[in-house]
Amino acid sequence: MTQAAVLVLEDGRTFTGEAYGATGTTLGEIVFNTGMTGYQETLTDPSYHRQIVVMTAPHVGNTGVNDEDPESGRIWVAGYVVRDPARRASSWRSRRTLDDELAAQGVVGISGIDTRALTRHLRERGVMRAGVFSGDALATDGERRPTDDLLAEVRSAPAMAGADLAGEVTTQEAYVVEPLGPDGEPLAEPVATVAAVDLGIKAMTPQRMAERGIRVHVLPSTASIDEVLAVQPDGVFFSNGPGDPAAATHEIELLRDVLDRRIPFFGICYGNQLLGRALGFGTYKLGYGHRGVNQPVVDRATGKVEITAHNHGFAVDAPLDGETAAPHDGGRYGRVVVSHVDLNDDVVEGLQALDLPAFSVQYHPEAAAGPHDAAYLFDRFLDLMHDTKGAA
Template identity: 80%
Template sequence: MTTETHAPAPASAPGRAGADDTAVLVLEDGRTATGRAYGALGATVGEIVFNTGMTGYQETLTDPSYHRQIVVMTAPHIGNTGVNDEDDESSRIWVSGYVVRDAARRSSNWRARRTLDDELVAQGVVGISDVDTRALTRHLRELGTMRAGIFSGDALVRDGRPRTTEDLVAEVVSAPRMAGSDLAKEVSTDEVYTVEPSGVHGESDAPALGTVVAVDLGIKTMTPVRLAERGLRVHVVPSTTTIEQIEALSPDGVFFSNGPGDPGAATVEVDLLRAVLDRGIPYFGICFGNQILGRALGYETYKLGYGHRGINQPVMDRTTGKVEVTAHNHGFAVDAPRDGESVAPHDDGRYGRVRVSHVCLNDDVVEGLECLDRPAFSVQYHPEAAAGPHDAAYLFDRFVDLMNLTATDGKESTRAAQN
């Protein structure tokens, strides 16, 4: 990696990288790497992060939690299986940029419909290949995530002359930081849609065993599917939904999804969740939904040095003592007491006792919260398991059990009052 001036090779076609097109990756600390343009030609900036998953690049690219982030893949070979029409986790690619070491020259899989390169071009995603991603990842582990940019084609030229590293760095540092960014509304659905219960065998006419309102903060496609497999009717609603609109759907439970941005800036979502807790509606949150629960309870959140991103993160479920291999994508975490119970700080303990239910075995980061006096729990990782693993699928069953228990307690309380 150098800090020299980079002259681009001429583009072989407008907007599309060719075999000889140069691309430059520039970090805000001035570190640069020169490689080949991959995907679309142009310029992109964002927070640069690394993903340690060996598989699942299509799910990573289409995860809305990566909005405004440049993703570095630590797995060396990317694009081998192409792109299919079944594995997308949303309607589009959300990453701001893509960094790989060895881009596959051709794809080979019976499900593939097109190459990854073609998909990046079609969606205007600027990338770079032939980069030492191992060295880059070590750099980010040592210094932490930072802003970065990928530049290729005409973006490497200004006024007919090659742009200097200093000029490219200036463009990078002009981009907004992730800390303080409120992004959920930028990736959320605009309209309510419903996923009908399917049952574990996919029966289309399965009766609904309950109703869940899922607040879309950047929800992945597989999440409501996992709920529907358990006989639940899932109404997916925008992040701007009010508590009155949620109540109008008569939910047995409320779910908050994963999503991008700083939970400290998500004041609307925190207020909405407090209204849910006040009404005693069972709650389950994942990833961003875990951070929102933490802040609703009065705990602080903080930015991790380089975050957890991949499908191979070890987490202990303190309820069972079981260690799970889990899928993660988060750069923020909840700051809550890890030992024993604590009283939620918000409003002089209004929500009662809380315990940390899950912890990361790599760095002891809080990976789950359980309310002991309210029907609510959350985890920091992704139990929907796209692209895997499936160790944490039981959490959806735990949510069903919580809804059933709450409904039973409510009926018993009503009978007791009547008697």
């Protein structure tokens, strides 16, 4: 027997559907993802912490849930919104249905609503706070709660702007991902060592580096510069993650300590935004962000267009054309160029320091579940570490 559910947006618009996954109440920032595949990777991406995700693809759950594709040890989305959930899971790798997995992990969702109308609304009004209510949270003693009460609960939820969330998703203990050879077997000695600061890292990211013979020490977001240096890194990596980069004061200061020592640096997504702020640029909240696996980005150095995987609601505010002196501390970090730009809306998608061994991109080159156009960036990082070491 299906149960009713209602989605309430911060601006008062409501959508009525059926409960999907767990029942109850969930609150968060509502965003939409345009990917037609990879829902399992989306659900387990820590960058979606405190966000209710709307899938724009109408059919979700067709391939069920397996044990090979998660990007972390749990589902991180605050809530899940789909139009037509699969009637049955059909894949040789499937171990359980998506509905059952959401319920088992306590993720409140809603199905059977017009996700196209909802997405158009969010594109026009911008992402906002929302809530999904079902079961006892929607009705008491057989009486449905007034919409005004639900709306007041939504508006009481914290906003994403100003939120410092990396500490809520990071690993609590450092761990090591060992290097692999071309045959996939462990290497006795790494070709390089990287200190990867976990701001919400996806499991495939250190795996992509390990596949290139790199030993990766994954460190908590609270790591100090002494803890970073203790692993004797050839390079430092900052991962993706949730929250407002302006609130990440510790991580920005840590990154400046790295830049001051001229240690090669590579950042993706949140790491790109933190490099921007460390260099002295601002960041700002996008109207509805980029989330999906189909964003066209141009590499301005080569003119090559890559189709890329994205998940971000903030962006770096830097001049698009020409070289710019990094604003921080009188330009002590030298010159910077915007290396990549989104072709849909001219959002900054990458930074390249010209006087430091540091670069970053706003998208996800590890790209589980694809596309893989940007995988070469891990090779570029390895080359940067080797070139810097050779010049020392």
